Amino acid sequence: MATGEPYAVEALQVSKRFGAQRALDGVTLRVRRGEVYGILGPNGAGKTTLIRSLVGLIVPDGGTVAVLGRRMPSLDILARVGYMTQQAALYPDLSAAENVRFFAEIYGADGGVREALEFVDLWDRRDSVVSNLSGGMRTRCSLACALVHKPDLLLLDEPTVGVDPQLRVQLWDRFQRMAREGAAILVSSHVMDEAERCDRLGLIRFGRLLAEGTVAELKRSAGVERLEDAFLKLSESSAA
Amino acid sequence: MSRRRVAAITRRLLQQFRRDRRTLALLFFAPLVILALLGYLLRGGGSVPTMGVANLDTGPLGGVVASQLERSNTVSATNMSQADAETKLHNGDLAGYVVLPPDFSAQAQQARVVAPDVRLEGSQPGLSGSILQAVSQSFTALASTAGVHFEPRVTYLYGGPNFDTLDYFGAAFVGLVVFFLVFVITAVAFLRERGQGTLERLMASPLRRPEIVLGYMLGFTVLALIQSAEVLAFSLLVLHVHNSGNVALIFILEALMAIAAVNLGIFLSMFARTEFQAVQFIPLVIVPQILLAGIIFPVSTEPRLLQVLSHVLPLTYAVEGMRNIMIKGADLGWSSLQLDFGVVLGFAVLVILAGATTLRRRIA
Ligand SMILES: Nc1ncnc2c1ncn2[C@@H]1O[C@H](COP(=O)(O)OP(=O)(O)O)[C@@H](O)[C@H]1O
Ligand SMILES: [Mg+2]
Numbered sequence: 001m002a003t004g005e006p007y008a009v010e011a012l013q014v015s016k017r018f019g020a021q022r023a024l025d026g027v028t029l030r031v032r033r034g035e036v037y038g039i040l041g042p043n044g045a046g047k048t049t050l051i052r053s054l055v056g057l058i059v060p061d062g063g064t065v066a067v068l069g070r071r072m073p074s075l076d077i078l079a080r081v082g083y084m085t086q087q088a089a090l091y092p093d094l095s096a097a098e099n100v101r102f103f104a105e106i107y108g109a110d111g112g113v114r115e116a117l118e119f120v121d122l123w124d125r126r127d128s129v130v131s132n133l134s135g136g137m138r139t140r141c142s143l144a145c146a147l148v149h150k151p152d153l154l155l156l157d158e159p160t161v162g163v164d165p166q167l168r169v170q171l172w173d174r175f176q177r178m179a180r181e182g183a184a185i186l187v188s189s190h191v192m193d194e195a196e197r198c199d200r201l202g203l204i205r206f207g208r209l210l211a212e213g214t215v216a217e218l219k220r221s222a223g224v225e226r227l228e229d230a231f232l233k234l235s236e237s238s239a240a
Numbered sequence: 241m242s243r244r245r246v247a248a249i250t251r252r253l254l255q256q257f258r259r260d261r262r263t264l265a266l267l268f269f270a271p272l273v274i275l276a277l278l279g280y281l282l283r284g285g286g287s288v289p290t291m292g293v294a295n296l297d298t299g300p301l302g303g304v305v306a307s308q309l310e311r312s313n314t315v316s317a318t319n320m321s322q323a324d325a326e327t328k329l330h331n332g333d334l335a336g337y338v339v340l341p342p343d344f345s346a347q348a349q350q351a352r353v354v355a356p357d358v359r360l361e362g363s364q365p366g367l368s369g370s371i372l373q374a375v376s377q378s379f380t381a382l383a384s385t386a387g388v389h390f391e392p393r394v395t396y397l398y399g400g401p402n403f404d405t406l407d408y409f410g411a412a413f414v415g416l417v418v419f420f421l422v423f424v425i426t427a428v429a430f431l432r433e434r435g436q437g438t439l440e441r442l443m444a445s446p447l448r449r450p451e452i453v454l455g456y457m458l459g460f461t462v463l464a465l466i467q468s469a470e471v472l473a474f475s476l477l478v479l480h481v482h483n484s485g486n487v488a489l490i491f492i493l494e495a496l497m498a499i500a501a502v503n504l505g506i507f508l509s510m511f512a513r514t515e516f517q518a519v520q521f522i523p524l525v526i527v528p529q530i531l532l533a534g535i536i537f538p539v540s541t542e543p544r545l546l547q548v549l550s551h552v553l554p555l556t557y558a559v560e561g562m563r564n565i566m567i568k569g570a571d572l573g574w575s576s577l578q579l580d581f582g583v584v585l586g587f588a589v590l591v592i593l594a595g596a597t598t599l600r601r602r603i604a
Pocket of ligand 2: 044047048049086157
């Protein structure tokens with residue numbers, strides 16, 4: 001942070017309970033612009049809850065959340081954030097292009113519909129009604145909706161579920177390119193091999209951030225060769 | 241056919257309902273409410289149509305007929321002057337009156353014919369029918385003993401002899417059809433937005449809550465206005481529903497109801513989790529209103545207690561407004577129509593505010 005620029009995401013000691021269920025338990029997390037940050041953890045670890053608290057959909061019980069230098073919730077900041085929900089949230093009766101255009105307008109973006117649809121390889125299917133698209137295509141359309149306004153911070157909740165391996169590789173290349181161009185990207189995943197492509201990783205389990213660092217740092221600190229093993233080892237040692 | 245598989249489906253269904261207490265409550269509660277309401281409406285000692293008797297007869301027979309009418313239990317008849325009766329007819333206090341002319345007894349004895357003037361308010365066919373029936377009954381004693389012919393001269397303040405049940409219901413339904421369809425469609429569309437996750441997306445966007453409400457309102461209002469125009473045109477041009485009023489005025493009242501319906505849909509959808517639950521508002525909110533708004537049973541003949549309820553329901557005023565315009569040819573100079581418009585407008589404003597505030601609170 002040599003320029004003194006604020007973090008894209010700065011979550012401090014964020015906690016959230018649902019009844020007796022601790023979904024988040026004092027999570028502290030910082031994401032800079034220009035990096036792809038992966039949140040890795042099994043189902044129910046608290047990934048979605050963390051992301052929802054970043055866009056103000058959830059008000060944390062404790063801790064603070066700042067996005068692009070501003071305390072959340074802030075509508076002005078939300079215009080610079082892209083959010084892709086875990087389940088593809090689209091209007092099934094609209095075409096792919098109509099969906100993307102709708103979100104472009106909501107976010108005050110001029111154009112960019114074609115670029116976004118090409119980014120996810122859906123330009124050819126732009127006139128298809130969403131209910132006629134395959135599951136993977138819907139996921140991609142949902143992604144296009146999240147990035148059509150060229151956000152400074154992109155929050156992606158398990159974006160590659162159901163996307164075939166070839167396109168998945170392509171998407172990750174593009175996430176990295178967007179980061180190089182200055183965006184901050186926060187991606188959640190429960191798939192280990194994807195995590196290898198993140199600049200930094202946070203391992204989350206039972207609502208707690210167990211470890212954080214680059215893939216190499218995590219492997220080194222666990223003293224293992226594979227990321228899976230690192231994850232297992234680190235969660236065992238924190239449970240102990 | 242496997243009994244086990246069929247049983248599995250049945251069990252799953254019942255299990256599902258056990259979790260959905262609300263649907264279950266509705267299933268067993270709503271029919272009782274509706275039937276109780278209907279029972280009370282029909283057997284709760286509702287009042288009978290009121291009519292006037294102006295007895296100008298110089299002979300004895302007029303008095304006989306008048307007292308016969310006053311004793312009738314199908315109408316509530318009161319003696320009054322003809323001028324009084326005409327005023328009360330215009331005010332809506334009487335459903336009709338009968339005039340027994342000065343030469344009533346003389347005519348009956350000499351010409352063997354009785355020809356009373358029966359004047360009916362005419363906007364409610366059911367009430368007109370009751371009065372005509374009561375009047376003719378009061379003459380039957382006379383007719384059978386003296387063998388006189390009964391030839392009433394019937395005139396109408398509104399409508400006329402050709403005015404039928406469709407004319408009466410049509411006026412109310414023009415507004416109602418639009419109101420209920422728009423309400424259901426808005427509520428379901430709004431819940432679908434929540435179910436498919438797009439509402440979550442909108443909430444994470446820079447959209448402000450009032451923008452969402454206003455956008456929804458405008459979108460559905462466009463649809464509702466087109467529907468209103470269509471329903472109105474069909475009723476007037478194809479069904480030839482009686483209309484003595486200004487078409488623009490009917491359309492404005494319809495449009496007000498449509499706008500209220502959109503916002504009522506948004507507001508009530510806040511109290512439902514699923515589209516399924518939204519549909520449940522129909523027996524709970526809509527059917528009682530149909531029973532009580534004077535659409536089928538005139539409010540003036542309801543039991544007193546229900547009349548109070550009817551006068552609280554905004555729909556009562558909407559229905560009355562429609563009838564005021566279409567049947568009576570009312571314009572905005574009429575104080576009764578001003579009241580109808582005022583209540584419907586006030587209701588629309590109220591649900592707009594309610595929709596906007598609950599939406600804000602619920603989503604936050
Ligand atoms: N709205 C909610 N109501 C109740 N419990 C919830 C809610 N959202 C999440 N949870 C619980 O919080 C925990 C974390 O959920 P989530 O953040 O969705 O996990 P992940 O996205 O990592 O799979 C889970 O145990 C889940 O059941
Ligand atoms: Mg999740």
